[in-house]
Amino acid sequence: MTAGSPWTAAGSAYHPWTTYIAAREEARRRGDRKVGTEHLLLALLSEPDLSGVLDVTIEEARAALDALDLEALAAIGLDARLDLPPLPSTPPAELPRKPTFRAVLKGRLPMTPTAKKALEASSKGTRRGRAQPGTRYAAKNVLAALLELERPDPAAELLARLGVEPAAIRERLARV
Amino acid sequence: MGPSELTVALAESDPTVGFRAVLGLRRLAERIESRQVALARAQGWSWQQIGDALGVTRQSVHTKHGKLS
Numbered sequence: 001m002t003a004g005s006p007w008t009a010a011g012s013a014y015h016p017w018t019t020y021i022a023a024r025e026e027a028r029r030r031g032d033r034k035v036g037t038e039h040l041l042l043a044l045l046s047e048p049d050l051s052g053v054l055d056v057t058i059e060e061a062r063a064a065l066d067a068l069d070l071e072a073l074a075a076i077g078l079d080a081r082l083d084l085p086p087l088p089s090t091p092p093a094e095l096p097r098k099p100t101f102r103a104v105l106k107g108r109l110p111m112t113p114t115a116k117k118a119l120e121a122s123s124k125g126t127r128r129g130r131a132q133p134g135t136r137y138a139a140k141n142v143l144a145a146l147l148e149l150e151r152p153d154p155a156a157e158l159l160a161r162l163g164v165e166p167a168a169i170r171e172r173l174a175r176v
Numbered sequence: 177m178g179p180s181e182l183t184v185a186l187a188e189s190d191p192t193v194g195f196r197a198v199l200g201l202r203r204l205a206e207r208i209e210s211r212q213v214a215l216a217r218a219q220g221w222s223w224q225q226i227g228d229a230l231g232v233t234r235q236s237v238h239t240k241h242g243k244l245s
Contacts, residue, residue, distance in 0.1 A: 031206030032199075069200035075190075076197045084207040088243060152192045 014139050016122040017099040019043045022092055024109050029089035030065065035111040037155035038065060040118055041146055046092040049139040053172045056162055058092065064161045114153060121145035140176050143169070213241040 020035070022043035027035045044050055045058045070083060096103050111119065121144070122137040147166040149156045159166060209230070216226050226241075227234035 031203035031210070033202070033206070068196060069203065072193045072196035073200050073204075075193045078197070078201075084204065084211065087207060087210045152195065157196075 014047075014049055014122075014137050015099060016119050016137055016142065017104050018095070018097060019047065019122075019139065019142060020111075020119060021099050021103055022046060022095050023115070024107070025089040025092070025095065026062075027109055028107070029062075029086045031087050033109060035109050035115055037112065037115045037118055037146055037149060037153055038158045040115055040142060041155045041158060043092075044139060044143050044146070047139045050143060050173075050176065053140075053143065053169060053176060054164070056164065061158060061162065062086075064158055068157065068161055114149065118142055118145040118149075118155075140173050144173060147173075210241060213237065 019040060020043075023035050023039035026039040026042040027033075030039075032039070042058060042061050045054055045056060045061060066083070073079075119142055122139070122142045146155045147159075147170055151157050151160060213226055216229075223234040223238045223242075227237045230237060
C-alpha cells in the first residue's frame, strides 16, 4: 500500500479503478463509447492477482472480439474487408498500477450497467457501498461476477468464442 | 450489394448477431472517424472545420481526437 493513497485499503494492493482504467483503454482502442463487460474481461487478463487463472493472452482475446464483429457484419451482408486498425489508446504496460483521481477522470468513458455491477462486485463479501476506510477489494470477485453472465452478454460471448469453460475458471479461481 | 439485399440479410439474421453487428458498425464508425480526423489534420484542417463537418463543437472534436496530432 502506498501511504497517502486514498484508494487502497490496508493489506489490499488491488483497486477496481485499476481495472476500470485498463478496461476503458481497451474500449477506446476498439472504438467503443462505453466500457462493457468484455473490456473488463480484457483488463483482468493483465491483472497480476489473477495470473494463471485465465489461460488466454490479451492478443487472442482482442482478435476474438474483432472476429466476432466481422462475422456479425458479414451476417447482415456487409463486407468484412471494412476492417480498420484499432484506435490509439494507452497499452496495459503503461497504465498506472495505483490509479489517481486524475488518471480515472482523464478521458473517462461511461460503463454499461452490467459492467458497473461486475466492477462493484469487487468489494463483495466485505463492507458494502462506496470506498469507506477498510473496504477490501478483490480482482477475483470481478472475474467471478463476469463468469456468471450468460450470452448474449459480450463477456460471455467472448469466453464462449475463446472456448473457455466458466466452470473450469471458477474452480481455479477458488484456489486463488 | 443493393439496398434490397441488405434488407433481406437483416430480416434473416439472428438478433444476437444482428445486435453485435449494430455495435460493430458503431465501432467501425469510430475507427473511420479517427482515421479521417487524422487525415484532415494532416491536410491542414482546423479543429473548427472538422467540428463543423462532423456537426459537433471544435472543443469536443479536440477533446476526443486531440491526442492524434
